Amino acid sequence: MSERKRRAGADAAAGGSTSKKPRGASAAASYAQSLRSKLRPDASILASLRALASAASKSKPAAASSAGAKALSEDDPTSASSNYIVVADQDTTSVTSRINRLVLSVARSILAGRGFSFAVPSRASSNQVYLPDLDRIVLLRRESARPFANVATARKATVTARVLSLVHAVLRRGIHVTKRDLFYTDVKLFGDQSQSDAILDDVSCMLGCTRSSLHVVASEKGVVVGRLIFADDGDVIDCTRMGVGGKAIPPNIDRVSGIESDALFILLVEKDAAFMRLAEDRFYNRFPCIILTAKGQPDVATRLFLRRLKVELKLPVLALVDSDPYGLKILSVYMCGSKNMSYDSANLTTPDIKWLGVRPSDLDKYRVPEQCRLPMTDHDIKVGKEMLEEDFVKQNEGWVKELETMLRTKQKAEIQALSSFGFQYLTEVYLPLKLQQEDWI
Amino acid sequence: MSERKRRAGADAAAGGSTSKKPRGASAAASYAQSLRSKLRPDASILASLRALASAASKSKPAAASSAGAKALSEDDPTSASSNYIVVADQDTTSVTSRINRLVLSVARSILAGRGFSFAVPSRASSNQVYLPDLDRIVLLRRESARPFANVATARKATVTARVLSLVHAVLRRGIHVTKRDLFYTDVKLFGDQSQSDAILDDVSCMLGCTRSSLHVVASEKGVVVGRLIFADDGDVIDCTRMGVGGKAIPPNIDRVSGIESDALFILLVEKDAAFMRLAEDRFYNRFPCIILTAKGQPDVATRLFLRRLKVELKLPVLALVDSDPYGLKILSVYMCGSKNMSYDSANLTTPDIKWLGVRPSDLDKYRVPEQCRLPMTDHDIKVGKEMLEEDFVKQNEGWVKELETMLRTKQKAEIQALSSFGFQYLTEVYLPLKLQQEDWI
Known part of the structure; x- marks a missing residue:
């Protein structure tokens, strides 16, 4: 990474407080401003991330690879x-x-x-x-x-x-x-x-x-940027040098080798708009991480790739999805697999993904303006209720609470809703604050 | 490109004639075999491609950039x-x-x-x-x-x-x-x-x-591999070293700079399955080219990128699309723009794209087995007839003929239909033969 880019990143972070705010939501905007002042220096946030990463690397290998694959002679x-x-x-x-x-x-x-x-x-x-x-x-x-x-x-x-x-x-x-x-x-x-x-x-x-x-x-949809080096069919790819577009995740995982990284965590992003914001702001230079997205419903290639990263690098995985039942459903596909590929769940799933945001409780906590929240449709509510019955949700008390909050308030919100506080609010305030507060479940 | 890979490419090309053929279509397969024997040495095909490339580089700049953009003070x-x-x-x-x-x-x-x-x-x-x-x-x-x-x-x-x-x-x-x-x-x-x-x-x-x-x-969908070097937000990307996955085409074209290439042509591919085949077989090492796809309907980012390549490198563009009305429609979007972005057509369109294949006349010429062709639906036929009325189709006599053939036979076929002669038939026989015969319109 060039010094120029590092500095550009630092300037953006420092100069952020003078950014233009939409006039429509001035009370919320001034609150957003106050959140910015809560941010501790990056060094302090990085220390807690290092602790998280080291805990993840010491934990037992992913359940799937030990109990699953090895049960087969x-x-x-x-x-x-x-x-x-x-x-x-x-x-x-x-x-x-x-x-x-x-x-x-x-x-x-x-x-x-x-x-x-x-x-x-x-x-x-x-x-x-x-x-x-x-x-x-x-x-x-x-x-x-x-x-x-x-x-x-x-x-x-x-x-x-x-x-x-x-x-x-x-x-x-x-x-x-x-x-x-x-x-x-x-x-x-x-x-x-x-x-x-x-x-x-x-x-x-x-x-x-x-x-x-x-x-x-399967055909590939996913892209990756950040602190990751790997070889795709023998070609060495440095994902800090993939610009804003990122590297397309290869369709054939068995041609991927030589995975190396100095990242502290993997940031899994639901949508490509948020991915683009993170890539353009070179978020991974401020907080060393690997950023990947499948641009919506996760495809097999992206799931295989995430699992390989998790197994080989032993990094914590933090997820940034929309605050709606589908965001949670996408998380469940990454974590537990889809039903029609159940026989292959050991290789496709990445257990222990933390739900970083956007969570239903964030809407009030970060005072996302009312007009940026959307009312849940009847179908959304039905899907949400079905999710509450899923075993994988029930296992995590925090998730149950969040889902109940969503169903009670009948409100949903996209990651993009955070743009109401300024286009770079996501990378300059929301995510750093989340990381600082270790606010994942 | 390493010597190992060059050799692997040559081996694949040489060893192709011993490949396994599906038993179901043996007559067609033996014909496919006979086509393989028609292939001249690569050096001879490359000579005609060089002539094509040099003609393209001498032709006047794309109409859009001269008549369009410059008309504005x-x-x-x-x-x-x-x-x-x-x-x-x-x-x-x-x-x-x-x-x-x-x-x-x-x-x-x-x-x-x-x-x-x-x-x-x-x-x-x-x-x-x-x-x-x-x-x-x-x-x-x-x-x-x-x-x-x-x-x-x-x-x-x-x-x-x-x-x-x-x-x-x-x-x-x-x-x-x-x-x-x-x-x-x-x-x-x-x-x-x-x-x-x-x-x-x-x-x-x-x-x-x-x-x-x-x-x-706009969000990005496209990917690129092949004989192309460019900078994405300052990061230099060598597209011969992007493995099978390729480089995701950046969403913001104004961050693309330093475009360099020793390619003889640009190969525009409709679908990602064909893209993957070409990337895995490193087709661009045998015939120096840049391969890109928008994975279906072209998005704005891919169209901008193709246009930049065409304008800066002055290379001929050859298109590989399905033999159906939508393949032609996709070609028309690349060439003439879509109606709702008409005000921006000068920057989004790439004139003078050659229709390499798969063309309706190819189905008989390459004896694509009957069972690999699909009957056109009523809707297909309606779209096909509408296309015949489009000015941009009428301008090209060859295209009108092909479209008439399609509507007369009421048959369509995907690029993938060529797999019926073996998985690598596309890269080892069909495309080399097309290039050798300069069979584009």
Whole structure:
């Protein structure tokens, strides 16, 4: 980072108090001003962040990697002793040999006169449960046979065999493809993409490998900036030198290596507008952090990337989301996984994310003007009530309280609502004050 | 680029003929194989690309930058002699002084007893026309008064004054904000975001400045890789070293500088799946090019970025889109602009993009299997017929023919349909052959 930029950052922070305030909300603005005066010097805030980071690095590794992935024996993923299915990241050699063994066992079954059949784990929603011990949604172990010599399953057995052979070909060439690519290799057989997608998930469960181990990747949406260096397909990327646009998070996590960082925390941001503000203000230079966003609903690539960062760097993760039921839902996808990817929850989820803001209680605490809050719709309230029933919310008393506050006041607010105190209020006052007060739950 | 990667690229190209072919479409596959044998050595293809690039660099500068932006006198943008409105990129000092002059003239009008009023260009759709000379959609010059002392316009005049003051504040701080940020600074006045957005477009026309000159930016979606070096907010980015993920295109084009490239062409890709294939195969090492995508409908940031590349590097632009009416529509947005941003078409559009593929005639030429083509829906056909009536399509005889072919066969196909010949068919056969045959229109 150049000295010029450092100074620009410091000036912005110091000169902030002379910034223009909207006239419409002058009482709130003067309160915002008073909050600014509460800010202690950065050195003091940094000290508390260092304590947080060091506590996170000493804590036990993420539950998922210890209890989940390691419960599987490397040799036979389908005979794990646990009663739920967890898939794990595997290298190309391992996946290829698993496919070979699977196909050999089918061949032996045919030769022995027992016919051509696959044993496929059931991914029905009745089979998806939340495990409080692991703090995520997992898939219970229950397999069904998929024989070729049965009218009901002949087609599915054929498609399964075809997908296995395609995955094998992709791995052999050492490339990555999308689900759409896979579908188009045999449209006649697959019919429509939902069928090849579903079988691909089956194959992932059968082999005990993550979808990214199969080299079938999702499209990327996420971006990252901040105190992070990593290699994307061998190219070393310094995320403090990625300008305002940031580095696109790579679709294929297995090509990411050499992760290094001197950050004290990871700041997970829901929306790209807030990300842009943080990137332009080079927030990570004032408070060493890694800033990432999936621009709304988290995609698989961003979730995998966040998890890798968390596991390798052992940094605390602080989340900045909208104060509405969807902000919380996004948090839950990062933390506990989505239901239809439950078999892969160990690799996709990042436990122990702290909810930094914007929290329903912040609206009053930071006196967000009434006109910047929005009334919750009936649908919002319904979703909010459903969230209250979710096990992952119930586990955290603070979250329950916040959600109850939201439902009582029937108000929601976006991160952007903080702009009502000035465009840089987010980076100059709100976040520093939150960090200073260790105000996360 | 490391020697290892160069070699990997060469190996992939050489070893391609042994790749696994789907069994389902064996006749088509063997034809695909025969196409591969038609490929001349890369050196010969590169020679024709060099000729293309050198022709492009000698051609006159893009129509927009000569006829459009320069028609405006720097001193008073609203008194340009032409009868249509064109906004231009302006630096912060120029925009600030334009705002100052505008506000001073309003103040003088008040002091002279003529009251408080703005002269605002009409952005009604009846005012948006396609100019064949310029090959883009422009806004005719027709202004209406927006007096404060009139019940019908008092509110709008107030909002206009407020937006002008907010833009002034943003420019003074040297930062960038989103439309959403702008809205949230005064929710009480703006009511809903569509109102502040509309007035922002008015202000852009009134000042004769692009929206990005006002430092109000759109969110970014696009990514870029390949033979390009540029600085994003002072950070130098080498796009050959951005792995598979690529570099996110920055939201604020005015922070982009130092554009350098040894590419022979720019490859504009509609979808991110194709982008990923090209990035992973490091296509730009075999054929020096810059590859970019907006992942579907082009956003403002990507359009601005493409235009900057085209104007500064004077490279030919080749487009790879789906063979359906929307692929063509996307091309039209890049080339001629969208109707609701017509006043800014000079800065957002990139004229002279060549349609490389996937074109309706390619489906038979490359024998894309029937099952990988999709029947056009009634809506597709309606959109296709509308496109035939568009002036920008009519200008290009080749495009009319292709569109007629599409409507006659009633078939469409995605770029991904080429995967039916093998995952790397796109990068190893289809595109090299297209380039070799100079098969663009």
